[in-house]
Amino acid sequence: MAQIDSEKYAVATQLQLTWWRFRRHKLAMISMVVLALFYLLAAFADFLATQDPHATDARTSYIAPQPIMLFDDDGSFRPHVYGIRGVRDMRTFKLVYTVDPNRKVYIDFFGRGYEYKLFGLFRTDIHLMTLKNPERGDGIYILGTDLLGRDLWSRLLVATRVSLTIGLVGVTISLFLGVLLGGISAVYGGIVDTLIQRTIEVIRSMPTIPLWLGLAAALPNDWSVLQVYFAITIIISLLAWTDLARVVRGKFLALKEEDFVMAAELAGASQGRIIFRHMLPSFASHIIAAVSLALPAMIISETSLSFLGLGLRPPAISWGILLQDAQNIQTLALAPWLLISAIPVVVVILAFNFLGDGLRDAADPYG
């Protein structure tokens, strides 16, 4: 018993040390908070959405971002938006929206909107913000609307959920493959090791995008959105595990020579026990760092594939799909606000990079 306790203690200090070192990286700490916020947004995407992200309306096509007025004329706190009407100019064929400052539409908090399942479990229609007695075409357009009149803010929230989960699921699969194959490679050595290492080398020296494209194009085209979603995730992770496997193998090999592992081996602990009880915890922090560095690559992969029309397809909403929607001349010229979709992508990828760097430095200050 005592031995196990002390073991735990040793492990705890290792993680704790990492945490202390990590806390010193301000950028990494900020990134962690940012990412936590993003995942929170994703978890409450529907609740925070002001409109059904799929609902289309020609009357609200290409509305530029509209501010929320916080205070009423009398200075009281009554958030509202103004009524808005659009007309097409038949000379330029552009939609021209005019704001009617006399018609205020007030915002309800925790009002009722479209129905959704919170966390995929609880059916509800409560939303953070809804409009009180809106006329058709009224809405809270914080980030504007797209061609089909769909609210970008609401779509972006749902897209964030989809893209972030794809990243997580993908990284989980990669992690599983990476730890498994990296571990096997290190534990068994010899031919197995050589084989796995050569495989890794081959995969790494392949141009990934053609491969993704090839595999993604091979997906049955009549699959449903959900099936495609998972298939894409698996494809991406199939090519992404190599880095993790290398990290795991390297650490395994290094640890094999360490005293405490030798001691455990001499004490007759089983191989499985040694690996899971002794070795894995001691480089958990490295794995965490590697994972957080692998996540942005996952997200970019999904985005690229969807962008090329070989990943997710509408009506699914993901970052890649929103970006693809924005990738045409009329958007750049007439509705540049749709490019806002790029901001969360950039921020999240940046944050994961900073976080990963911070974790790596913390886990391995000399490496």
Added chain:
Amino acid sequence: MTTRRKFLGAGALFAAAAAPTIDALAQAVTTRSAFDQSGLVGKLEGPSQVATIPASFKEAPQLATLVQQGRLPPVAQRLPSEPMVLQPLESVGRYGGTWRRAFIGPSDGENGNRIMASDKLLFWDPTGSKIVPSVCKGYELSKDGKTTTLFLRKGMKWSDGAPFTADDFVFWYEDMYLNKDIVPNPIADMASGGKQGKLVKIDETTIQFQFENPYFLFPYMIAGDTLIGGGQSVRQSGGNSFGAYAPAHYLKQFMPKYSSEAEANARARAAGFDNWVRMLHVRKDWQLNPELPTLGPWRTTRPINTPTWVMERNPFYYVVDTEGNQLPYIDSIVMTLAENIEVANLRAMAGEYDLQERHMDLAKLPVILENRDRGRYNVHLDLAYNGADTTLHVNMNHTADAEVGKWLATADFRRALSLGIDRDQLNETFWLGLGTPGSTAPAEAMPESPGPEWRKKWSVLDVAQANRMLDGLGLTRKDREGFRLRTDNGQRLIIQLTAVKAFMDWPAHAQMIAQQWRRIGIFADVREQERGLAFQRAMAGEHHIIVWTNGGTELLYLYPSWALPVDIANGAYGIEHARWYASNGAQGTKPTDPHMLRALELFRAAAGMDEEARNKNAQEIWKIMVDQQFHIGVCGQSPALMGVRLASRRLGNIPGRVCIAQHCRTPGSSHPATWFYKS
């Protein structure tokens, strides 16, 4: 000279029926104030054919040089004794210049085919309403409708200078069309009453198509964009082997008949082909083979499967202007590969193309207009005649899912779907308000239009009515989210909308429709698919509803593929029904819907009818199709497909408006050969 009279006689008959058409179209345009404001829709106009042959002929300077060097016969000898004479739209042009244009890859052959469309035997005037001479100077349809005689131009030459005669027709008919290796199955165009016709040479410049049953429609077929009448450029490219004539003197060398199977194959293998058929397919393709003799105004000098598709003038082109200048005016056409639509549009706006209507995106119209002066081009909006650029084509023979199949085959279900679409919304969003919402029936100005009420029938939003109809069908149970449930297993009834991103962003259209159908409790699952795959699945009858245009159906008999299940290459309405029709009942399955049977019966009978009866017949068919909603129209008569035209301000003789229709081979019937660079 009887032949000419005969043609004019026939033409006059046609023109008499069609005359109101043009006025009505013009009127339809002027009544639409939106377009007036834009000032972008011009007059439907173009060059006209005249009978007077100029006394002498002139030619492009570089050809004159070649003549001087003795490398080319003089222009008078290159032209037929009766060349086609065109009165250019504004003025006689000047020679020279390169027409810069975009194409998007080897599958974009139509881009060039359409410019070469004057290699058709008979063609349409620039308004698309009258058959006019083209390669043939005239035709004669026998009184019983069983024989159509075509009269060629004496002394006409292929682009390599070899004579173009009736033998080239015989060669096509006997050596290509009847050769099972090249054409495995005979085509319906060559049959009347289910019996294949014959092609017979009368003399050097006269040929005859002979049928056992009356085929009054045949001259029409010859002039239309059909397999028999398309012309060499479109019908003998892309693996096709139709089109009624072929350059015998050139193609014989590849045929086993003129050597031996072994020799022809050995030859093919030496040239890197698997067998002689594959080699022939490439060698007879004007887009791929610069050596191929052709009849059009330009000829390929650099093939389509390179980054730049280049065409240069055909020194033997059979058309002159009223002053005897051999056309075309423009020396060459250079099409540069634009790897995607965005790049093509951006380059067009930068003024890097001189005339471009293909691949120009209506959704970008505001941006295109903004850049008019920067790119130094004019913008023309050309309106189409077809009923619906976006049409939901319903598979009425879906068997994979019996429940779904049952509903798709139910008229009231289809009507309810149609009533559930808010077309004005789609028009605003995707056509910038430039379309005409309604059913699939063609523009009222078309002779086959069943009348204005049929444009609206079942095609105006009425959610309450739609819900009543669906309830009436027994689809009353709904899930929590308000979607109707299947009657067999209580699951949600899901209708798949297969959409392809092609001429328009149809997946987006489908998404909007899916959202609108929520109000009638129908869950639509939008499936964006690649074009080839979507068609492949339609051929297998796996789809529910496919979103595509109905362009071409404005002349139903010439292009019925997207209106009725008669084309075995299109499975949109149920491939088995199409097989049943095409095989005269020998294959496939017979439709059970009496309305469908009636429509097909009327359609089959049309071949034997004269002009007037045929148009009436077509109207009847349209009434059935609209009433039964075999296809659900959304919005049409718009410039969405090839109707946004950017023309360089340096170009002359550019029509204010060109005819947008399948049979007009847009812009073919406007004779690009008469366009010229003013400076």
Added chain:
Amino acid sequence: MIAFITRRLLLGVVTIFLISVLSFIIIQLPPGDFVDAYIAQLSSSGSQVSAAEAENLRQLYGLGEPFYVQYGKWLGRIITGDFGESMEWRRPVTEVIGDRLWLTLLLSFAALIVTWGLALPIGIFSAVRQYSFADYAFTLVGFIGIAVPNFLLALVIMYFAFVWFGASVGGLFSAEMALAPWSAAKVWDLIKHLPLPAIILALGGTAQLIRIMRANLLDELRRPYVVTARAKGLSEARTIIKYPVRAALNPFASNIAYLFPYLVSGSIIVSIVLGLPTVGPLLVKALVAQDMFLAGTIVLLLGVMTVIGTFISDLVLMWVDPRIRHQMD
């Protein structure tokens, strides 16, 4: 040394073999065989294929035979230089790819040059002036370079180049030159068109390399031999460039091996957006149209190019690092 090269060469051959298997799998994966796709394509454009011809094609490509037999036939044809015919382009695959392969290489190479040209000096500067304002600025720009997907930049940059400068958009040649045979003028035209796509393409890689260079150099700067060099009285610039920079180049050089596939991959996506005549758009179209031999060949060639690139980078590494050169002696 020769042993080392031999080993790397052998590894390259194995890699190429595996890539060829994967390419073939890509050819095989889509449902139905390629003749089905071919027939479907022809019939969607309104023409027909006789059953005899379809059978002919099936036999020719050994469809219906076991996987390894088909692979063998394919490989056999490839070794004789016959990559098959592109369905869509109706030309031998090699002709279709033609110049595009070299332009892809050229673009990737240009991007490589840009990457190095920027990453080296900036990385050195950031390391030497660690924690200076410029270091922070470069680090930030570098991170953004990593975070912004380059395809996103491509169209935006292209559009604004058009709006602001009326620049000829997309492509690697101007319209007049695309047609011309290779000449000095055409090369110049190409050089004028290269920088924009090369920079867009290079951005992500540059950012990464700056970080690598900076980290490596920071490590190297602490090493005793730097003190040795200083103690010899060398100037600071000479000390840093001759010793730690040279040593930091080591991992830098080994990184080329992975930078190159990255650039080739990136060039595909950037080329699609910018409409560049490289293999990228060709590949995507081929995949979408199930033009299998074309798609498989492109994947294979890109793989081979990458392996060659890796091999070259090994040679560079050897040149940079005398230890590796002497390892095998």
Added chain:
Amino acid sequence: MAEPILSVRGLKTQFFGPEGVVRAVDGVDFDVFEGRTLGVVGESGCGKSVTARSVLGIVDRPGKVVGGSMKLRRASGEVVDLGTLTNEQMRKYRGPEIALVFQEPMASFSQHYTIGNQIGEGIKLHMGLDERAAKKRAIELLDMVGVPQPARRVDDYPFQLSGGLRQRVMIAMALSCDPRVLIADEPTTALDVTTQAQILDLLRTLQKDRGLAIILITHDMGVIAEMAHDVSVMYLGRAVETGSVKEIFETPKHPYTRALLRSIPTVLAKPRTRLPTIAGSIPHPFDRPKGCSYHPRCAEIIGAVCERAEPPAVDTDDRRQVRCFLHGGMEEAKAGLQGAPA
């Protein structure tokens, strides 16, 4: 005795890190004489190496020499304070005046250049020789330091040499511009005993032949005994005791010196006796103890005084200095302490 070549007084070098200032060298005095060896001894981290680098003006950022003087008497008799020179001026002294030999011959060479290249570099720079002449001289130098087959070895890379050879090459490189002061920073630590003896022999020979002044930095009292003429014992950035090697070994005064001497293993020691060690470890530079920095480990601590006051340097003899209250300075300290709040 003659004038020292190098005379260092009150040298202070500090590192300005984000967490505070580290006083790595905190007022060191020593003199180096021609033909003599000054041994600087102390545990790792005591500031020996920083002292050496301070003299050469190559302290790494964020370190900086903040005080004291380093007077170098040049061959011409001119005396220069190295601390006042700019980096650019200082460069002329590195190599021809003062040269450095490192502890880690492997790490101290770049693995990317041949040894000939690395030796010749300084020669070309300071003596203005061309490539060929520099190489020739490099070969001569290699010969001089006893590298066999110098003409062939000159083209070798450092990783192709054995440890001992590498250190010889290192010395050759240091001597390439005929310096008058040679700083040898743990020159033998990484070597086995035989090689160590050879290298020390070599240094002695070279010193004799050339009249070199050597600063020998080491933690090994054995090496000091063998090599040094004078000794400076350093603890936490300060010289706690200075004197001739004989005096230090025979009459060590500072408790730390005594502890160091006790920890030398001798062949005369009884088997199975535990080698004495110094209790505790060097405190972290941030937590420099108040008072005498050695007091937490000192066996002879004088209660309140050592904990609170810093002992001043006390000259006990000619050229003998010690910083310990056992040997004086108590009165001044007490006076100072009374004035200050406890």
